[in-house]
Each structure stands twice: as structure tokens, then as C-alpha cells.
Amino acid sequence: MKNVLGIMDLYEDDKQIRTLTTKRPVATLPFAGRYRLLDFALSSMVNSGITKIGMMMPAKSRSILDHLRSGKDWDLARRHDGLFYLPAIKMDKDSRNGNLQSFYRHMSFIRQSEQEYVLICNSRFVYNIDFTTALRFHQNTGADITMVYHIENKERPDNATILQTGENGLVTEIANRPAVYENSKVFMGIYLMSRKKFMEIISTAYERGGYDFLIDGILRHQDNLNIYGFQHEGYVSEICSTSSYFKTNMDLLEPEIWEELFMGYNPIYTRVRDEAPVQYKKQAKVNNSLVANGCVIEGSVENSILFRGVKIGKGVQVKNSVIMQNCELQDDALVENVICDKNVVVSDGKWLKGAENYPLIIEKNTVI
Structure with missing residues (x-):
């Protein structure tokens, strides 16, 4: 997947978890004894063969810089490609909160990249994914956009983006819901598309006064886009509240979940710190x-x-x-x-x- 540009959108809503994010962004919430939340998406990108990754930084970025540094622990300290920090921007006075303006202001980074495709992730989901399967799905379907989702196995009272798909995976409806019901297809914040299509969506939506990539770039133009949903069948958990953060940590005490996330072929990388044994x-x-x-x-x-x-x-x-x-x-x-x-x-x-x-x-x- 060297032909894919990775972008991690770390500009994330932390209203429901603010007690733990007073001095840090969601991306660097400590997790599982030694990791940070961003390690999961970043490691999945690296394990899939993506060698150029841009980090769209939030305003509270010190802990991200301290954790990632040169990207050496993820094999991203490279002479060609590697890890790029895209600084937080000062929002226009009349703009609402959203990530579209950040994408637009960093368009030169996207335009100057040589990769054919773009993979966009956030940091609030815990998973271990091989994105090469999603890329093959995207290419075989001829999709404009592929959105990765998982099927929720229980109800939970959290806001989420829910997909409706046909038998072939074509997305027929995208809706933001105030609660998640059992067997819902929950969008995981992962998009895959061509770099050209990504730039086209950003430019069109921003120039028309949009503020959010999903709402103004995709939902408002859904009828003109060929959107497919790709299902990830492994373990997924979204950190969207203090209770979900707590529950997801407790999930790791289940051996099958721990083994899927950390003991498989694709490791989760983090910053190495030498410590004495327990x-x-x-x-x-x-x-x-x-x-x-x-x-x-x-x-x-x-x-x-x-x-x-x-x-x-x-x-x-x-x-x-x-x-x-x-x-x-x-x-x-x-x-x-x-x-x-x-x-x-x-x-x-x-x-x-x-x-x-x-x-x-x-x-x-x-x-x-």
C-alpha cells in the first residue's frame, strides 16, 4: 500500500470524555497499560504497508509530539515519505467546529503527495485492521468512496454514524443517530478514496461554506457519489465517553480480545520506554x-x-x-x-x- 497516503484526523470531539482530556487530546489517552489510542490506527496503517502518513494536529498537540517524535518506533523515520505533522490551524471567526477547514488549509500537502489513494482515519476507535483487504474491495467495486464499518453486537446510548447497505455493499443511506441498536452498521471513521476525489470533495464543500467533511462533503452529495461500505469483522470499540473508555480497557481482560489485538501477525506499536520488571x-x-x-x-x-x-x-x-x-x-x-x-x-x-x-x-x- 505504498500507493496510499495515510491521514490521521486528530481533531476530535471530547465533550463526553473531557475529564480525561483536559490536558491531552483524545489521540493520546493512555490505554491498555502502555499504549495511546492513536497507536491502533497508526500501527494498522504501517502494518498495511503505508509509508507516508500525515497527522492533522489538534490545538492540544504537545503530548502527540512527545509520543510520536520522529516516528522511529513505527518505522516512519524515513528519508523518503515517513511521518508528517500538519499543524492545527486558527479557525475563521465565523466558522463552526469541523475538520473541513483543516483539510482545505493543508491541501498543498495532499496535492504534492505522489500516492494515488488516500486513507483517512481518526484515533477514537480501538482495532487491528489490515487495510490491504479494504483497498482491494475499493478497487474491485469501482467505488468513489469506501467507508469502513463494523456491526454492533449490542445497544449503546452513544451518537454514531450508521450505514445502510445493499447486498453488494453499496451504501444506500448514511445517518447520524443518537443511539446505536443491535446489528447496526456503525461507521468507524475510516474513508478510502482516490487522492483526486478527496481533493475535489474538499474544495467543493469548503468553497460552498461547508465545515465538516462527512456532513458537507459526503452526506450533502451522496446522490452523486458511488459509496460502498466495507465490513471489518474483528474486534472494534469506540472511545466516545468515560464509560466506553473504562469498558474498553476492561475488555482487554478477556483473553480472546487481547490476543486478537496484540498477539496476531500485525503488532500494535508504541513508543518504547525501558522499565524494570514488575x-x-x-x-x-x-x-x-x-x-x-x-x-x-x-x-x-x-x-x-x-x-x-x-x-x-x-x-x-x-x-x-x-x-x-x-x-x-x-x-x-x-x-x-x-x-x-x-x-x-x-x-x-x-x-x-x-x-x-x-x-x-x-x-x-x-x-x-
Whole structure:
């Protein structure tokens, strides 16, 4: 897929997850003990053979730059092609929030690229996809645009873009819905099209006063576009709220999901950080948990995710929780259904409890 230009649109709505994105974008939300959310789409692009990737940056971009740097850990530190940062732009005073203006302002990057096709992704979905199959589907159908979707296996009260398709995959309807029902075909924020068609859609929509690529570039011109849907049949989860972030982390404790995402032929890459192995002290008890390097455990951990450098003191009980990097839970503390952001300290004997479908969130650098 060297003939495909990858673009990651990191300008994303974080209203439903704002407690965790006060100082970072959705793209760099810590996930699965050592990863960031953007690692999944970026790794899928790299594993599919895409060698030129543009990162459309949000306003809060420091953590993205710190994480990706030269792109070396994704084999993107190249003399030819590689990783490109497309800076956040200052929006026009009369413009509404949307990604169309960013695409338009970075048109020169797209125009000067040599690739025939463009693959656009966002960072809020967790998956491991081989895009070569989607490219073959796109070429064989003669589609103007291919939109990748998955079939949702349960209802959830989240906004989503739902596709209706015919037997051959031709998209007959695209609709934004306030809730997702079982067996809905949920769009995963992934588009595949020719570079020429992409530039044409951007120019036409922006010059007519549009602000959003999906709404103004595709939905308003759907009758004039040959749009097909491509189904991804593997594991997919969308991080669109704090509860979905919590649930998706908990999903990783299911062996079949962990193996599909991380143990297959195509690895998920992230920035390499050298840490000492986990230290399990004499009284440590760990059950059905994911524990990253650098942790020191003296208490009990059950059904939880511990990131690098977490310290669990004597008599501590951690249940159904996500504890991010360098947190410290001091002696006899209890934490259940909680998300602790980075560098949180829970003092001796403190008890913190949330609900399974509404976890308690402790903000970064908090001392309790």
C-alpha cells in the first residue's frame, strides 16, 4: 500500500470524555497499560504497508509530539515519505467546529503527495485492521468512496454514524443517530478514496461554506457519489465517553480480545520506554489483571489495568479499576470502579468507589 497516503484526523470531539482530556487530546489517552489510542490506527496503517502518513494536529498537540517524535518506533523515520505533522490551524471567526477547514488549509500537502489513494482515519476507535483487504474491495467495486464499518453486537446510548447497505455493499443511506441498536452498521471513521476525489470533495464543500467533511462533503452529495461500505469483522470499540473508555480497557481482560489485538501477525506499536520488571512483594495478590513494567505490588489487584510505575502499598485493594502511570496507592487504601489519571496519590486508608457503568475519575496529579 505504498500507493496510499495515510491521514490521521486528530481533531476530535471530547465533550463526553473531557475529564480525561483536559490536558491531552483524545489521540493520546493512555490505554491498555502502555499504549495511546492513536497507536491502533497508526500501527494498522504501517502494518498495511503505508509509508507516508500525515497527522492533522489538534490545538492540544504537545503530548502527540512527545509520543510520536520522529516516528522511529513505527518505522516512519524515513528519508523518503515517513511521518508528517500538519499543524492545527486558527479557525475563521465565523466558522463552526469541523475538520473541513483543516483539510482545505493543508491541501498543498495532499496535492504534492505522489500516492494515488488516500486513507483517512481518526484515533477514537480501538482495532487491528489490515487495510490491504479494504483497498482491494475499493478497487474491485469501482467505488468513489469506501467507508469502513463494523456491526454492533449490542445497544449503546452513544451518537454514531450508521450505514445502510445493499447486498453488494453499496451504501444506500448514511445517518447520524443518537443511539446505536443491535446489528447496526456503525461507521468507524475510516474513508478510502482516490487522492483526486478527496481533493475535489474538499474544495467543493469548503468553497460552498461547508465545515465538516462527512456532513458537507459526503452526506450533502451522496446522490452523486458511488459509496460502498466495507465490513471489518474483528474486534472494534469506540472511545466516545468515560464509560466506553473504562469498558474498553476492561475488555482487554478477556483473553480472546487481547490476543486478537496484540498477539496476531500485525503488532500494535508504541513508543518504547525501558522499565524494570514488575516487583511482586510477599503479600501481593494479583488476579485477572494487566500489569505493566515498573510496578511495585504489595497489596491485592483484581480485574484491573495498571500502567507503568504504579505502586500498590500493603493492604491495598484494587478492583475493576484503571490506574495510570506513576500513581501511588498507599497502605490500606481501597479503589473500586475507579479511573486514576497519571501521578495520582491515594493516601493511607482512603476508600474510593465508583459504579461499573459510571466509574469515578480522579484527575491527573491529584492527592487524596
